[in-house]
Amino acid sequence: MFTADQINEAISWRHDFHRHPEIGFEETRTSAIIADLLEGWGWTVHRGIAKTGVIAKLGEGPGIGIRADIDALPILEAGKSDHCSTYPGKMHACGHDGHTAMLLMAAQQIAKLDLGGRSVTLIFQPAEENEGGGRHMVQEGVFDRFPCEAIFAIHNWPALAPGHFVARDDRMMAAIGIFEIVLRGRGGHAAMPEQSSGVLTAAGRLIPMLQEVPARRISPLETGVISVTTIHGGTAFNICPDEVKLTGSARWFSKEVGEVLQTAMEEITKAVAVAHDCTAEVNFISDYPPTINTPEHAATARRVAEEMGLCVTNPDPSMASEDFSFMLERQPGAYIWLGAGREGKNPGLHAADYDFNDDVLATGAEFWVRLVQDSLK
Known part of the structure; x- marks a missing residue:
């Protein structure tokens, strides 16, 4: 041709x-x-x-x-x-x-x-x-x-x-949702962690919990994934930071699965934040269908x-x-x-x-x- x-x-x-x-x-x-x-x-x-x-x-x-x-x-x-x-x-x-x-x-x-x-x-x-x-x-x-x-x-x-x-x-x-999670609390000296909120510890525990959501919240016959892809926080080896930011994406096919992933992400994030004496802000944007x-x-x-x-x-x-x-x-x-x-x-x-x-x-x-x-x- x-x-x-x-x-x-x-x-x-x-x-x-x-x-x-x-x-x-x-x-x-x-x-x-x-x-x-x-x-x-x-x-x-x-x-x-x-x-x-x-x-x-x-x-x-x-x-x-x-x-x-x-x-x-x-x-x-x-x-x-x-x-x-x-x-x-x-x-x-x-x-x-x-x-x-x-x-x-x-x-x-x-x-x-x-x-x-x-x-x-x-x-x-x-x-x-x-x-x-x-x-x-x-x-x-x-x-x-x-x-x-x-x-x-x-x-x-x-x-x-x-x-x-x-x-x-x-x-x-798949559809995609983009998320940003900001954990905030008290910062302080690394030698006295009891005087600070555990924002980094909260972030460390939150990552595997979020990525486990599809296995525990949706049917194995459905499809979904959450991936945390960036973490930003801290400025020096001897400072407990007062803020940590996580970003990533969620993927799904059915609208119902997308809603479950978003809801679970918000619930788990806020619960982990409370457990570590900090607050959480979750911004989730459903981007492409x-x-x-x-x-x-x-x-x-x-x-x-x-x-x-x-x-x-x-x-x-x-x-x-x-x-x-x-x-x-x-x-x-x-x-x-x-x-x-x-x-x-x-x-x-x-x-x-x-x-x-x-x-x-x-x-x-x-x-x-x-x-x-x-x-x-």
Whole structure:
């Protein structure tokens, strides 16, 4: 479907995006390149959607939407390739540069199709990492302005070998809640701990108790996790601090489990604080909902993949989170994992030495073209 020259061109786009990573809502250079290319191929382009997003439409009437995320992460790259990040402290550690390049590659081919009274909408979304660009797009009424019968997205998946494809009928990615716990009490001299509150001791006991909550508060047939990931407190070896801060995240699929995790966290934290003569403040924010595919559209994606000769598998869902979930709450559709592992050293997503596998660019682009063709039938 694609010539060697077309593949090399897509690789050059990907490498350029990788050299110039832009984090959430700062993707001005990235979105300008995307918009200019699409306009050159005949797409009707809308810029500045959700601040730095781009939406392109081809044709009229009903049709499908395809989303690619375009933002990078605030990570100092440790890779040694000739296309490493030129922006210190920022890198494409999740493959959004590849997602963007494969959708552009497909867009160039889709522009040559006869859509026969139907349409295709491409959504180049900013700020997937942490900032919820998908939520912003939905809140801005993207699907009112650009109606789609169904919406699809691909994420590269280094845990699967190239040629493997996943589109589960329901659960794909978990919901996430972000929490901050602040323990406060009296500080004092380390030689006289009885004159101080035990905020550090409380923190030390609280961490395993919180991470044990899913095992004791929810059914083993359900899924949930609490991870404490940072602890900040104290200034010197001989001072008992008066404040300690813990942060982390909780993950779940069902709304009921999320509510149990939050309630248990608040109850246990306050009880531990009282036992150690201090107070506790718990701030819990439910951030992204779970990413749930509609069976009909997941089945369509699998059928198209099988027609391409891809190996369609059905592994367990991931407890990681994804803001495409906001779009799937609003529209039917499917989120897809495309195998992108490397032989030998194979860094995972968000690793400082991760680099998107260019060998799967053509596979992803071909899938998008075939999916569009299937939607025209």
